[in-house]
Amino acid sequence: MNVEDSFSAQWGAQPAFHTNNVSQHNTNSHILSPFTAASKDIYPYGQHSISYNASYDDSYISPYSNTHCPRSFTAMELASFPHNSSMSEAYPPAAYHIEQPKHYDSGSEAESNDHLMQMQMHDEYDYYGGPCNGEQDGTYYGHYSNMAQASAPCNGMSRYGSDMSGEEEAAIDKEQPYAQLIYLALLQADGHTMILRDIYKWFIKNTDKATASKTKGWQNSIRHNLSMNGAFEKVDHPDEDSRKGFMWRLTEQALREGVKSTTRYRSKHPNKRGTRNQQPQPQRQASGAKGGEAARRAANLKRSKRVLEYYQRQARSVPDAFDPNHSTTTTTYPPSPYYPSDTDFAYNDPTHFSPYAIPLDLFPPAAPYPHGAMLRDPDLVLPHSPADSLFTHSPTPSSSDDGPRTPLGQGQWTAELRLAPQCEFQGGGVGSQEYIG
DNA sequence: CTATGTAAACAAC
DNA sequence: GTTGTTTACATAG
Numbered sequence: 001m002n003v004e005d006s007f008s009a010q011w012g013a014q015p016a017f018h019t020n021n022v023s024q025h026n027t028n029s030h031i032l033s034p035f036t037a038a039s040k041d042i043y044p045y046g047q048h049s050i051s052y053n054a055s056y057d058d059s060y061i062s063p064y065s066n067t068h069c070p071r072s073f074t075a076m077e078l079a080s081f082p083h084n085s086s087m088s089e090a091y092p093p094a095a096y097h098i099e100q101p102k103h104y105d106s107g108s109e110a111e112s113n114d115h116l117m118q119m120q121m122h123d124e125y126d127y128y129g130g131p132c133n134g135e136q137d138g139t140y141y142g143h144y145s146n147m148a149q150a151s152a153p154c155n156g157m158s159r160y161g162s163d164m165s166g167e168e169e170a171a172i173d174k175e176q177p178y179a180q181l182i183y184l185a186l187l188q189a190d191g192h193t194m195i196l197r198d199i200y201k202w203f204i205k206n207t208d209k210a211t212a213s214k215t216k217g218w219q220n221s222i223r224h225n226l227s228m229n230g231a232f233e234k235v236d237h238p239d240e241d242s243r244k245g246f247m248w249r250l251t252e253q254a255l256r257e258g259v260k261s262t263t264r265y266r267s268k269h270p271n272k273r274g275t276r277n278q279q280p281q282p283q284r285q286a287s288g289a290k291g292g293e294a295a296r297r298a299a300n301l302k303r304s305k306r307v308l309e310y311y312q313r314q315a316r317s318v319p320d321a322f323d324p325n326h327s328t329t330t331t332t333y334p335p336s337p338y339y340p341s342d343t344d345f346a347y348n349d350p351t352h353f354s355p356y357a358i359p360l361d362l363f364p365p366a367a368p369y370p371h372g373a374m375l376r377d378p379d380l381v382l383p384h385s386p387a388d389s390l391f392t393h394s395p396t397p398s399s400s401d402d403g404p405r406t407p408l409g410q411g412q413w414t415a416e417l418r419l420a421p422q423c424e425f426q427g428g429g430v431g432s433q434e435y436i437g
Numbered sequence: 438c439t440a441t442g443t444a445a446a447c448a449a450c
Numbered sequence: 451g452t453t454g455t456t457t458a459c460a461t462a463g
Contacts, residue, residue, distance in 0.1 A: 177441060196453065217443050219452095224443080227455050234454085244450070245453050263440050 178225045181207055182232065183259035186250045193235060193249040196223065224262075231259035 176184075185202040186192050194202070199222055204210040209218040226232045231254035234246035 179441085213443095215443090220444070221442060223452095223454060224456085225441095227453095261440055 177262075178209070178221050179229050179231065179259050179262045181209070182222060182225055182229075182248075183250065183254065186232070186248065187255075191249065192255065193247045195247050196226070196245055199226070199248065229259060229262040230254075 181203065182199060185199050185206070186194055189198075200210070200219055203218065203222065209221070212218075226248050231251055232248050233251050235249045237247055
């Protein structure tokens, strides 16, 4: 089996291995590496919170030991970023080239804008901002300029990386959506990992999102995208647990395939990590859900008021006027589990199929995907025959049924939940649960 | 309908 | 007050 064969055989059932291995080795030994050792992590969405060092094993680069080669994009690859393309596809193309990271100086340039954040943003977080001690040659310090070119295809200038002096940030296409901007920020970060505050910093420095808004809505949007977009995953801080919050890292899938629309995760994949089930959930998720419920009630209240006003206005002229809001005001939300779509997610996401439990050659693709033409949509990457319905096992009957997660009726969900996989989790802590089956 | 941005509720920290 | 999750809604295409 040659490399191409082994690559195509990975489709669906197993994510593409790091292509640096492809370029660096001509043997098949890489097929089981590096993911074998971190099998539970090969589908990043399967984790709620991944320990900082546990996930990528030999592929992951530690901020403190730059002895490994993380994935990043060459200028050529980045230049092919779809600029205004639809988010229905991953933003950047799959990357198959590896180069050493450019380390982003997270501190010095951001101070001038610190007031925007109304928070203390000193250089206390330097996980990815420090010099690359392990690589003194500095040969890869052009990374960010590549990013700049990528996101600003029409702008050929800009060497942002080494000696930027402020205004060259125009090289970044600031009109890109949040998800992609976050992606860019993380992509150039050491280990593709940043903390929230430094993502804020990056936005202040490299985008207009912060300056264009007098509110903190842009921060909310960043958090929203981090939470909702499957391209981003939380990881623990490597050492200091006292740090507030998690670090955010690009998933392996995002590194391979780019960031995808945040929308796609909103309803169909209510939680991108998909580890929720009947198990007690992380409090924050529960709180978020509660907030959502409350928000929905509030919205219904508002809507009711609007409709009331509407009917009061229409009472004399058009008594039977149809109001599109009417039905929503009469809609009752049944008592439902907070996360009815878990099973949906579970069955639609390859996370819940163990690629190691399913022989790869049991379900070969109808036609091998050529190298570089791998399926990018994780929803479409299934370990069974591509001829099967993508949603055979899914409570969500079709991809178009991507609407509100609120079930039509509790009975429906009850029935559907019976289809749930027999999930077990090992590890008691909410942050350490691991999907094992 | 999809993608995106934004607001907001909420709980934990 | 910050962080993270989630829902709702508005808008553009």
